[in-house]
Amino acid sequence: MKAVSLTRGRLEVVELPVPRPGAGQLLVEVKRCGICGSDLHSRLHADELADSLELCGYPRYARSDQRVVLGHEIYGEVVDRGPWCAGTIRSGTPVVTVPLVRRGRQVDGVGLSAHAPGGFAEHVVVQEALTLPVPNGLSADIAALTEPMAVAWHAVNRGEVTRKDVAIVLGCGPVGLAVIAVLKARGVATVIASDYSAGRRALATNCGADVVVDPAVASPWEGPTAGYGFMTTMPDEYNAGIDAIEGLTRLPVPWWASWRAMEAVGATRPKRPVVFECVGVPGMLDGILAAAPLHSRVVVVGVCMGADTLRPSLAVNKELDLRFAVGYTPLEFRDTLHALAGGTLDASHLVTGRVGLAGVASAFTALAEPEAHAKILVDPSLTTDRILPR
Known part of the structure; x- marks a missing residue:
């Protein structure tokens, strides 16, 4: 399969074997994958990020000298599954996924580790338990925004x-x-x-x-x-406190009793x-x-x-x-997907372009210019290296 490989800051299209899903995993054909700020950071600051993540107990974040397939904002269709899957998501189902995979007790971030190739590729392995069918015929471009x-x-x-x-x-x-x-x-x-x-x-x-x-x-x-x-200033707050006490002392009860009652109902917040x-x-x-x-x-x-x-x-x-704040819970991910599908959350203005695998490097360059683009989606089916407007 074709994929975009990152090594020492260089992005290039390479041929890689189609990955095989392990226990509890699905193989997904990638239809869209968003380019995230984390991807841009990983290209330029991989080692600094890896040093920070190592202090957080995760020593397998992408390093600049490793070959990494980026991409974690994934939308695609299920094409295969590994052993010990529940089997509730059938082949051909459009899905989005929390980008984590687990082998034994080792968990890796999809697209953010050399141990878990990501979605800037024709296929990607994802965790079945963290994968959700896309409801309501939600479009590919919007479904791909579930993760961000x-x-x-x-x-x-x-x-x-x-x-x-x-x-x-x-x-x-x-x-x-x-x-x-x-x-x-x-x-x-x-x-x-x-x-x-x-x-x-x-x-x-x-x-x-x-x-x-x-x-x-x-x-x-x-x-x-x-x-x-x-x-906006400390004297403003001090004056407000003094004014409050002067006003409360005119009441027939001690000012602190009135203050305590106001505090109980949130009036002093x-x-x-x-x-x-x-x-x-x-x-x-x-x-x-x-x-x-x-x-x-x-x-x-x-x-x-x-x-x-x-x-x-x-x-x-x-x-x-x-x-x-970082990431989200599985429930927040699910609720976001359904808010997008139900129309209560409008993300339609975020996507400004689409690009094929051959254009990922140029998309990274374009995203450095704030006037041109906000979110560019990678569509592996596109053969052009140009960024297409959405």
């Missing part, structure tokens, strides 16, 4: 965002756009998006952002968040935005800590590929809540 949209679904869950919250999305690449789409699917009333790229700002609007800001011209923190009652950092470059986190209103909840979704420096005193004095 599940990442956004999980990030929004990590943010514990309610419909009444103000969400601020910093960075409108594929991850940020997916977060915007999920936020709007959840009914979040106000989503503010920020990106330097005019093309990405336009896509953010298409994905449902209510306010879109060019940070070179205006701050996403000042004008767009005015009127929501966020505390500070108003704050939920911020999604979807850029992943050094300096972003410290900039957020400096600019965000007091008590902001910050969910870090962008992957910074180098060491970074931040000032914890900013987060301490503002009482900021800093969370990190």
Whole structure:
């Protein structure tokens, strides 16, 4: 079969044997596979990523000197299965999959390890238990977005965002756009998006952002968040506390009793935005800590590929809540798929191009230019090396 191999940063089309599914595994003919930011990072920063993953207990992440077939945002059709399968997914069934495979107790990330070749190929092996039939005749292009949209679904869950919250999305690449789409699917009333790229700002609007800001011209923190009652300075909060006590002392009960009653119903809970950092470059986190209103909840979704420096005193004095998000649960993956198939989650604006295996290298280059593309899907049936518009 044809596949795209990565070694020492070089992508090339190669001939490889069709993989054989092991116990509990399926062989899938790839129909679409999205190019993810993780793929771009793996090409340029494989060893840094591998070093980090080794500290997390996974020593088998792709290394730059290994031959790796990337691709983990997979949509395809089942063509074979290995032994000890449940057999509930028949051949010819269109499927998507959580990109993990297991041999014994060893689990590897599909497309992110030399031990688990990925979806930039004509065929790929996946885990039957993590594979889901695609419902409702969902189109190939949208079904292939299940995996990246599940990442956004999980990030929004990590943010514990309610419909009444103000969400601020910093960075409108594929991850940020997916977060915007999920936020709007959840009914979040106000989503503010920020990106330097005019093309990405336009896509953010298409994905449902209510306010879109060019940070070179205006701050996403000042004008767009005015009127929501966020505390922006420490004296603001101190004055609010003193004002509250002065008002409560006029009541016929001790002020602390009234305060405690208000606290029980959430009336003293500070108003704050939920911020999604979807850029992943050094300096972003410290900039957020400096600019965000007091008590902001910050969910870090962008992957910074180098060491970074931040000032914890900013987060301490503002009482900021800093969370990190990666991946998703199997249930979140399933729910994302069905939200896409049911039409409650609209991801149609994310895909900007398709390319065959011969054009994967050029697609990687194109994705470095934010004005041109957001999400490019690999379609192994295409013979051209040109990027075709969706």
